[in-house]
Amino acid sequence: MILNDYLIFILITLIINAILCLSLNLVNGYMGEFSVGHAAFMALGAYSSAIITVKIAPTLPPLFLFPMAVLIGGATAALAGIPLAFLSFKTRGDYLAIITLAFLMIVKSGLENISYVGASRGFLGIPHLTNLPWTLFWGVVCFLCLRNFIYSKWGRCIMAIREDEIAAEAMGVATRSAKMMTFMISSFVAGVAGALFAHQLQFINPSSFDILKSTDILVMVYLGGVASLSGSLAGATIFTLLNQLLQPLGIWRMVVMPFLLVLLMLFRPRGIMGFREWSWVKIHRDRSDH
Amino acid sequence: MNFPQPLLQACHLHKNFGGQQSIIDLSFHINEKECLGIIGPNGAGKTTLFNLITGMVPASSGIILWQGHPIEKKSGAQLARLGIARTFQNIRLFKQLSVLENIQIAYDSQLTYSVLGSLFSFSQKNLQEKKSIAAAMDLLAMFEMTDVAHEPASSLPYGFQRRLEIARALALNPRLLLLDEPVAGMNSTEAAKIMELLRWIQKEFSSTLLIIEHHLPFIMELCNRLLVLNFGSLIADGAPSQIKTNPAVISAYLGNDNDSEE
Numbered sequence: 024m025i026l027n028d029y030l031i032f033i034l035i036t037l038i039i040n041a042i043l044c045l046s047l048n049l050v051n052g053y054m055g056e057f058s059v060g061h062a063a064f065m066a067l068g069a070y071s072s073a074i075i076t077v078k079i080a081p082t083l084p085p086l087f088l089f090p091m092a093v094l095i096g097g098a099t100a101a102l103a104g105i106p107l108a109f110l111s112f113k114t115r116g117d118y119l120a121i122i123t124l125a126f127l128m129i130v131k132s133g134l135e136n137i138s139y140v141g142a143s144r145g146f147l148g149i150p151h152l153t154n155l156p157w158t159l160f161w162g163v164v165c166f167l168c169l170r171n172f173i174y175s176k177w178g179r180c181i182m183a184i185r186e187d188e189i190a191a192e193a194m195g196v197a198t199r200s201a202k203m204m205t206f207m208i209s210s211f212v213a214g215v216a217g218a219l220f221a222h223q224l225q226f227i228n229p230s231s232f233d234i235l236k237s238t239d240i241l242v243m244v245y246l247g248g249v250a251s252l253s254g255s256l257a258g259a260t261i262f263t264l265l266n267q268l269l270q271p272l273g274i275w276r277m278v279v280m281p282f283l284l285v286l287l288m289l290f291r292p293r294g295i296m297g298f299r300e301w302s303w304v305k306i307h308r309d310r311s312d313h
Numbered sequence: 314m315n316f317p318q319p320l321l322q323a324c325h326l327h328k329n330f331g332g333q334q335s336i337i338d339l340s341f342h343i344n345e346k347e348c349l350g351i352i353g354p355n356g357a358g359k360t361t362l363f364n365l366i367t368g369m370v371p372a373s374s375g376i377i378l379w380q381g382h383p384i385e386k387k388s389g390a391q392l393a394r395l396g397i398a399r400t401f402q403n404i405r406l407f408k409q410l411s412v413l414e415n416i417q418i419a420y421d422s423q424l425t426y427s428v429l430g431s432l433f434s435f436s437q438k439n440l441q442e443k444k445s446i447a448a449a450m451d452l453l454a455m456f457e458m459t460d461v462a463h464e465p466a467s468s469l470p471y472g473f474q475r476r477l478e479i480a481r482a483l484a485l486n487p488r489l490l491l492l493d494e495p496v497a498g499m500n501s502t503e504a505a506k507i508m509e510l511l512r513w514i515q516k517e518f519s520s521t522l523l524i525i526e527h528h529l530p531f532i533m534e535l536c537n538r539l540l541v542l543n544f545g546s547l548i549a550d551g552a553p554s555q556i557k558t559n560p561a562v563i564s565a566y567l568g569n570d571n572d573s574e575e
């Protein structure tokens with residue numbers, strides 16, 4: 024029974040990681056920007072959903088309360104994605120990366136100073152609402168929606184922006200609205216992951232969402248492969264399992280993980296599934312042409 | 314030949330980069346269905362002129378009229394949707410996207426389904442996507458590129474990348490097509506193929522063409538009118554036969570030691 028609970032915990036963690044990975048891959052892999060601020064979106068999702076379940080509507084039936092809290096978590100994060108999208112109209116690449124880092128620091132120090140959510144002591148007493156079925160449900164919904172998005176004009180447009188923004192502009196791509204949608208959707212999904220995370224651990228504090236959390240997500244994305252849904256799933260799975268398997272190494276884990284990453288970048292710089300998909304992940308609209 | 318209004322008209326265009334004047338008091342027009350060539354030595358400002366017309370760089374001063382309406386304030390994407398399409402001197406394809414997707418990007422601004430429609434794959438989306446693929450495949454068939462439709466654009470040989478870039482611009486269904494050195498780096502057989510292609514485009518799509526080209530025999534044969542730029546200024550505007558004998562043009566080319574076969 025103990026083992027079973029443990030396995031379920033790992034599985035839920037894995038799915039939450041996969042959702043985070045899908046979210047970051049949309050911005051970093053498909054759109055070709057470099058966000059290091061995704062932990063902030065996760066934090067906003069976690070805190071705002073916890074405010075709903077702990078402070079605002081704790082008496083509502085969980086079957087109604089939880090999905091509502093998750094959606095509100097996603098929506099809050101999506102709103103926070105708007106200013107970043109505006110900034111991405113003006114800057115790209117390294118500069119935008121620095122801005123996302125600043126954004127993360129602002130969100131974290133903001134949360135550390137709001138006593139309503141426990142400030143730096145953390146937010147306690149969050150109900151344990153995240154279970155395997157709900158996590159699976161949100162995981163599948165996020166995966167399917169992002170897959171639809173990527174295999175649509177929006178997905179093509181952000182990939183065109185990644186490949187050559189000037190040529191995209193010359194082809195009539197509305198680069199601004201594509202960036203806006205992408206930032207909002209990506210941060211919504213990260214917010215959903217944050218909500219699931221908060222109601223799994225039942226306790227969150229601002230330092231759960233620091234730069235190390237962002238780094239974990241980056242590692243998963245680049246391990247699994249950029250611009251690939253399959254890669255996001257693979258990256259999250261390997262990272263989560265490795266993290267557990269290396270647990271006995273204690274502090275040495277902190278050495279082994281980065282070392283593995285260096286090896287990967289040397290021998291497989293695109294990650295395991297970079298720019299490729301398993302065939303079941305692809306959407307084929309033109310089978311007749313094959 | 315009586316055209317009531319030019320398709321595009323530039324009036325007193327100037328463009329400075331820092332202290333350097335790349336376009337100086339340039340005025341010209343292009344009529345519907347015309348094939349207008351632009352020639353001039355390296356650094357004369359030809360590509361800069363394209364960048365001004367397509368909204369890629371803002372003019373320092375001057376007016377550009379599209380069917381009589383000023384367009385200098387519009388973004389590149391808006392101009393593309395108005396019907397001004399271009400290719401680039403250094404080919405700019407979406408390299409990792411497939412040949413098919415490169416074409417589809419041009420159709421995407423016409424697809425009307427919403428973000429929600431795309432997230433939840435409403436039937437309208439699938440319908441429009443199917444149509445866009447069918448149209449792109451038709452265009453690729455005309456360019457004899459059907460069998461490479463699913464290859465990444467970067468895997469094509471140079472000549473085909475040029476063709477794909479032209480096809481992608483045509484997919485915008487442009488009123489005005491700007492080609493920046495379409496046969497640069499090609500041998501004469503390849504250049505002849507592109508010439509044939511452009512002639513066919515003129516006929517089939519009844520497009521208006523504006524072409525920059527250093528290859529003089531090519532552009533003299535293709536275009537009915539030529540503009541000659543030198544140091545940012547227009548030094549001649551006329552039929553190829555007039556341009557050939559124009560003393561200012563001859564001295565500009567000889568003075569710059571410029572080889573017409575570049």
Ligand SMILES: Nc1ncnc2c1ncn2[C@@H]1O[C@H](COP(=O)(O)OP(=O)(O)OP(=O)(O)O)[C@@H](O)[C@H]1O
Pocket residue numbers: 330335353354355356357358359360361362402
């Ligand atoms: N973005 C820019 N910033 C600064 N200077 C520029 C820029 N674009 C063009 N120039 C300058 O403007 C001048 C004209 O350049 P342009 O590329 O238009 O010449 P061109 O006629 O197309 O030459 P080529 O035949 O070599 O293609 C050059 O001296 C160039 O250095």
Ligand SMILES: [Mg+2]
Pocket residue numbers: 359360361402
């Ligand atoms: Mg040029």
